[in-house]
Amino acid sequence: MSVTNTRGEIILPSGVITPHDNVRFVTEQGSAGTLYFTADEHIKTGENVTFRYGGTDVFKGVVFKYEYGHEKLYKYTAYDMLRYFExxxxxxxxxxxxxxxxxxxxxxxxxxxxxxxxxxxxxxxxLEDGVSLYKIIDYALTLTSGAGFGEFVYYDDCGRLCLKRMTSLRCGTVMTPSVCTDFSITVSIDKNYYNKVKLVQTSGTGRHFFIREDMERIARDGVLQYYGRLSPQENGTSVAINLLNSLSTPKRSIVCTCTKGDLTARAGAVVTADFGDGAADYFCERAEHIFGSSYTMKLNLSAL
Incomplete structure (x- = not known):
């Protein structure tokens, strides 16, 4: 859904207030959705807030932080439900x-x-012992993907925890030079790229290692190793093969700033982009929506 009306309002249990300056709504993979806004009114930490824009509820969450100075304007940071996944x-x-x-x-x-x-x-x-809810769910989804059952994304949809297949979350706007005021493209093996996978499995008979490597890429790039642990019941060979297949491709990414925002662009969504080298689908790592005198957005995309 695309929106052109720039009016936004903050809805509290006690009533509705008008924010000062820009309102920023940010979603990022592995983090809670975050709303940044400024207002005259004092809102306590822990209070529920809803941001409504053009008649549509964009964000529901809780105020976690505020700051103020001599001008008596309060700057607020609110998070959605995923904050509790920490x-x-x-x-x-x-x-x-x-x-x-x-x-x-x-x-x-x-x-x-x-x-x-x-x-x-x-x-x-x-057995996940003493780790964040993020890591618990993320690893379960990694195993699911590695077994060939597809990529899934979980997110907060205005106060409702959702889990959907990535391909069913698609941005309605195609990113091209005509809709972006600026863009940059990067190809990298610096992060989230591995050409060797080493997994350890501990059982009653001792420790067993499962190793898979891409020798051609190692000769070119040097050893970049992913290390992980397996439960006794997991098929180590299968997991290692699937992980290497999914992690051994250089990462192509795009950062683009768009003249017109689109609320279907959020972290986890599939975004089609074409900057002169052919249309391709990308994974949205981060989406920042800015509501002010106009509604714009900035997206961080990575190749699927």
């Missing part, structure tokens, strides 16, 4: 899909859920 916990599960695991965590923590797609792949057994 909580650490111990979770053990057997024969459970990532979607069922997410529903289990949502029930335990009292999260409201929306559409949760069935990820289908049953994970043999996992």
């Amino acid at each position: 909580n650490k916990d111990t979770v053990e599960y057997v024969g459970m899909t990532a979607s069922k695991l997410l529903l289990r965590i949502a029930k335990q923590y009292g999260f409201t859920t929306g559409e949760i797609e069935d990820t289908k792949y049953r994970i043999a057994a996992r």
Whole structure:
């Protein structure tokens, strides 16, 4: 959905206020959705806020921080439900899909859920001890993807925890030079690129290592190793092969600033871009929406 009306309002339990200056709504992979706004009114930490733009609810969350100075304007930072995924916990599960695991965590923590797609792949057994909810769910989704069941994205949709197949989250705007005031393209092996995978599995008979490597890429790039741990029930050979296949491609990324915002552009969505070298689909790593005298957005995209 594209929106051109630049009016926005902050809705509180006590009423509606008009923000000063720009309102920024940021979604980023692996982080909570964040709303930045400034207002005359004092809002306590922990208070629920909704940002509505052009008649559409864009964000629902909780104020976590505010600051102010002599001008008596309060600068607020609010996060959506995913902020609570920074909580650490111990979770053990057997024969459970990532979607069922997410529903289990949502029930335990009292999260409201929306559409949760069935990820289908049953994970043999996992013990996650003292790690964040992010890491628990992310690893379950990594195993699901590695087993060939597709890529899934979880996110907060205005107060509802959702899980969808990545291909069903698509931005409605194609990124081209005609809609972007600026763009830059980068090709890199600096982050999230590995040409060797080493996994360790501990069982009653000791420690076993599963190693897969791309010798051609190692000869060219040097050894860039991914290291991970497996539960005793996991198929180490299969996991290592799937991880190497998904991690051994150089990363192509685009940063673009758009003259017109589109609320379907969010972290986790698929965005089509064509900057003169052919149209291709990209994964949205980060989306920043700026609501002011006009509505614009800045996207960080990585090749699928």
